[in-house]
Amino acid sequence: xxxxxxxxxxxxxxxxxxxxxxxxxxxxxxxxxxxxxxxxxxxxxxxxxxxxxxxxxxxxxxxxxxxxxxxxxxxxxxxxxxxxxxxxxxxxxxxxxxxxxxxxxxxxxxxxxxxxxxxxxxxxxxxxxxxxxxxx
Amino acid sequence: xxxxxxxxxxxxxxxxxxxxxxxxxxxxxxxxxxxxxxxxxxxxxxxxxxxxxxxxxxxxxxxxxxxxxxxxxxxxxxxxxxxxxxxxxxxxxxxxxxxxxxxxxxxxxxxxxxxxxxxxxxxxxxxxxxxxxxxxxxxxxxxxxxxxxxxxxxxxxxxxxxxxxxxxxxxxxxxxxxxxxxxxxxxxxxxxxxxxxxxxxxxxxxxxxxxxxxxxxxxxxxxxxxxxxxxxxxxxxxxxxxxxxxxxxxxxxxxxxxxxxxxxxxxxxxxxxxxxxxxxxxxxxxxxxxxxxxxxxxxxxxxxxxxxxxxxxxxxxxxxxxxxxxxxxxxxxxxxxxxxxxxxxxxxxxxxxxxxxxxxxxxxxxxxxxxxxxxxxxxxxxxxxxxxxxxxxxxxx
Numbered sequence: 001x002x003x004x005x006x007x008x009x010x011x012x013x014x015x016x017x018x019x020x021x022x023x024x025x026x027x028x029x030x031x032x033x034x035x036x037x038x039x040x041x042x043x044x045x046x047x048x049x050x051x052x053x054x055x056x057x058x059x060x061x062x063x064x065x066x067x068x069x070x071x072x073x074x075x076x077x078x079x080x081x082x083x084x085x086x087x088x089x090x091x092x093x094x095x096x097x098x099x100x101x102x103x104x105x106x107x108x109x110x111x112x113x114x115x116x117x118x119x120x121x122x123x124x125x126x127x128x129x130x131x132x133x134x135x136x
Numbered sequence: 137x138x139x140x141x142x143x144x145x146x147x148x149x150x151x152x153x154x155x156x157x158x159x160x161x162x163x164x165x166x167x168x169x170x171x172x173x174x175x176x177x178x179x180x181x182x183x184x185x186x187x188x189x190x191x192x193x194x195x196x197x198x199x200x201x202x203x204x205x206x207x208x209x210x211x212x213x214x215x216x217x218x219x220x221x222x223x224x225x226x227x228x229x230x231x232x233x234x235x236x237x238x239x240x241x242x243x244x245x246x247x248x249x250x251x252x253x254x255x256x257x258x259x260x261x262x263x264x265x266x267x268x269x270x271x272x273x274x275x276x277x278x279x280x281x282x283x284x285x286x287x288x289x290x291x292x293x294x295x296x297x298x299x300x301x302x303x304x305x306x307x308x309x310x311x312x313x314x315x316x317x318x319x320x321x322x323x324x325x326x327x328x329x330x331x332x333x334x335x336x337x338x339x340x341x342x343x344x345x346x347x348x349x350x351x352x353x354x355x356x357x358x359x360x361x362x363x364x365x366x367x368x369x370x371x372x373x374x375x376x377x378x379x380x381x382x383x384x385x386x387x388x389x390x391x392x393x394x395x396x397x398x399x400x401x402x403x404x405x406x407x408x409x410x411x412x413x414x415x416x417x418x419x420x421x422x423x424x425x426x427x428x429x430x431x432x433x434x435x436x437x438x439x440x441x442x443x444x445x446x447x448x449x450x451x452x453x454x455x456x457x458x459x460x461x462x463x464x465x466x467x468x469x470x471x472x473x474x475x476x477x478x479x480x481x482x483x484x485x486x487x488x489x490x491x492x493x494x495x496x497x498x499x500x501x502x503x504x505x506x507x508x509x510x511x512x513x514x515x516x517x518x519x520x521x522x523x524x525x526x527x528x529x530x531x532x533x
Contacts, residue, residue, distance in 0.1 A: 086405055086417055087490035088186070090320050092472075093328045093482045108470075108489040126321055128187065128407040128486070129417070130247075 003051040005114065006061075007077045007135065009070040010044040017067065020048070027060040028052055034119040035077055037136055045136035047077035047119055077135045078119050080112035085131040094126040137174055138428045141512045144178045148506055153178040155423075155503045157496035158337045158435055165436045174429040179503055179510065182342045182435070183356075183421040183495035184334040186487030187407055189318065190298035190369060191416045192228040193254055193396055196290040197265065199223055204277035209267040210234060211253045218267070222275060226295075227253060229406075229416035243316045243411025251416030252406030254294070257286045258358070259401040292396035294357065298368040300420055302340035302387035303444055306331040306469065306483075308461065308476065311450035316411020320486055322449055326476055329446065329483045334492040335439045335466035339422040340388050342435045344381040346373070348424050350513025355392060356421035356499045358403035361508070362394025372523035381434075384443040384463060388517060392420065403495065419491060421499035425510050439466035446476065456525070 008019075015038060023029045029052040038044045050057060064071050080100070087110050091100045099116035100123055103109055112132075123132040147153040154177050156164055161180045165173045195216065197206075205222040209215070213234045216225035231250035238244050256263055267280040286292050308329045309315050309322035316322075319330045335341065343349045353364045368389025375383045396404075403419030426432045445460040452459040464474050469483050502508040 084405075086185070087488040088486050089484045089488075090330065090486055091484075093484045094321065102472075107493055110490070125245075125410045128320070128409050128415070129405055130408060 001051060002054050002057055003049055004057055005049050005074055005076050006047075007072040007075050008046045008048075008064070009072075009136075010046070011068055012042045014067050014069055015042055015044045019064070019067070019069070020046070022063065023050060023060050026063065027056040029056060029060055035136075045077065076114045076117050076119060078114065078117050078121075079133050079135060080114075081131050081133070084129050085110060086129040088129075090128065091123045091126050091132065094122040096120060096122065100132075137171065139178070139426065141425060141427075141510055144425050144427075145509045147178055148503055148509055151504070151506050153503060155179045155181060155500045157493070157500055158182045158342050159493065159496065161432070162336070162436050162438055165432065170429045170433055174426060174432045177426045177432060180342065180424045180426060180432070180435040181421060181496045181499040181503070182337055182339040182424060183419065183492040183499065184300055184338045184487060185403060185419040185491035185495060186332050186334070186417055187318065187415045188296060188299045188418045189230050189415045191254070191294065191296040191418055192226055192250065193257075193292055193294045195225050195227060195292050197223045197225070197284070198288070198290050200277055200280060202277045203275045204267065204269050204280060205272055205275035206267040206280075207269045209265070211265055212248070212256065212263045214248070214250050214253050229254060230413055232414060238413075239411065244413075245410060246408045246412070246414045248408075249406065249414025251414050254396070254416055255401065255404050255406040257292060258396055258399045258404040260285055260287070286397055294360075294362070294392075294394050294396050294399070295365075296392045296418065298370060298389045299392045299418060300339050300368070300390040300422075301333075302338070302344070302389065303383050303385055303442070304332045305385065305453070306444045306446040306464065307449045307453070308446055308481065309450045310448045310461075315450050316409070317449050318409055318412050318415065319449065320484075321410060326479055326481050329469075329474065329476070329481045330486055331444055331466075331469050331483065332486040333444065333466065334487050334489055335442055335470070336437055337489065337492045337496060339420065339424075340390070341382055341437055341442055343424055343431075344377070344383065344434060344437075345519065346388060346517040347431055347434070348427070348513070349390070349422055350516045352511060352514035353422065354508070354511050355394070356495065356502070356508070357392055357394030357399070358419050359400035359498075360394035360396070360398035362392055364390050364513070365393045366391040367517050370523055371517060372521060373518055374520045374522045378441070378443055380437060380441055382437060382442050385445050403491070419495050421495040423499060423503060423508065423510055439470060442466045444469065
């Protein structure tokens with residue numbers, strides 16, 4: 001079994017499709033949705049984690065590529081811009097999962113592990129440097 | 137055993153100076169002993185990187201044809217003060233963008249302001265420049281709208297009336313609702329605590345009685361060769377100090393200036409504090425000449441020897457009650473958790489130790505390469521100076 005983060009962008013033409021339903025039904029994937037949004041232009045964003053066999057995950061991605069959908073595999077809907085990060089650590093207490101953490105205590109270096117991120121967006125408002133942002 | 141500035145500068149110029157960072161010097165003196173180390177070490181580099189609201193810059197735009205005496209000016213919609221000569225202006229770090237809703241819809245986001253314009257200029261980005269005037273015989277032009285970058289300006293001189301606070305408050309929120317401050321978001325019921333100091337790396341904590349850092353001291357200001365031009369605003373040296381003379385609260389400050397055209401974008405960063413406003417993070421490095429063993433001893437100060445005072449920012453800070461809830465050392469604060477009134481409270485910093493350490497090393501490399509010479513201060517910072525409060529009087533007329 002593998003778990004992969006996926007972040008999808010649906011243009012207007014595809015928002016009517018029950019894609020998550022198909023991921024579960026056809027490919028036997030366990031789906032954990034972090035965030036979803038339909039814009040007022042009727043396009044949509046979906047950030048989720050899928051768990052299943054390597055074969056099913058591959059097949060699911062192939063299925064998705066058949067649509068007019070932008071797939072960002074292994075990528076969450078959150079961005080931590082290392083170059084914008086001021087390395088202060090103001091985010092640390094606000095991040096509930098430890099996705100933002102101090103990876104080297106000697107030089108007090110902060111880093112972001114997107115695998116642990118649940119996209120609660122608490123860091124976005126806590127970071128004065130604007131290092132944390134949402135893709136949608 | 138004493139050394140002079142001239143002797144240290146000679147060693148720097150010949151590439152033979154022994155330079156240590158404020159972190160390295162601690163173990164070095166432990167190993168070598170104070171007297172021996174004082175002979176060997178010439179310079180200790182100190183630094184800090186964090187929010188410094190009292191920052192800004194003087195800009196000179198050059199004259200247009202026909203000429204204009206600017207009375208109102210905006211850079212990327214952020215107003216710059218132009219009540220000075222024709223094409224000069226002062227842009228402040230905390231100036232909001234025109235029409236920013238501020239805290240009308242609380243808490244405001246404050247995404248862009250003076251600090252961000254300063255960052256964009258240092259990064260070489262194009263900014264929109266708009267200006268208005270009433271027009272005079274010698275300056276007939278009444279408006280300007282154009283794009284410019286830092287290379288189009290004759291001068292872009294950072295002038296920060298208050299940087300490098302010697303020590304700083306630790307903030308906590310004892311109320312039952314979340315508050316938004318310049319020390320970050322503070323959760324209700326003391327669920328987090330924030331501080332803002334580079335601790336053992338910080339310039340004035342390594343020279344607590346201002347024996348070497350004074351007016352005229354050369355500094356590394358975001359990579360540019362700057363200087364201390366005056367005591368900083370709110371410089372208040374007559375405060376409670378520990379046995380090592382290190383203050384346990386705010387205390388001394390420095391007014392700094394430097395050429396923005398020489399600055400590194402990494403160390404000049406616009407900040408947005410949700411619910412509070414905009415600011416600027418500035419990186420500063422200050423070399424301390426090791427003139428004698430006493431000065432060296434000061435630089436060996438450790439996080440555990442520096443205390444900071446915890447203030448309730450939901451009540452005691454805004455109401456200026458002067459109440460201190462507790463004191464902790466920076467070693468305790470950096471551990472990430474302290475116990476306050478029987479409760480374990482997670483602690484984070486607004487000042488970056490990581491970047492401060494980087495600056496210590498950048499300045500060290502410049503001095504070792506003979507590119508940064510030291511100079512004796514022309515004037516010492518006041519040692520026994522207090523700070524007055526503003527007395528609100530009734531109408532005088």
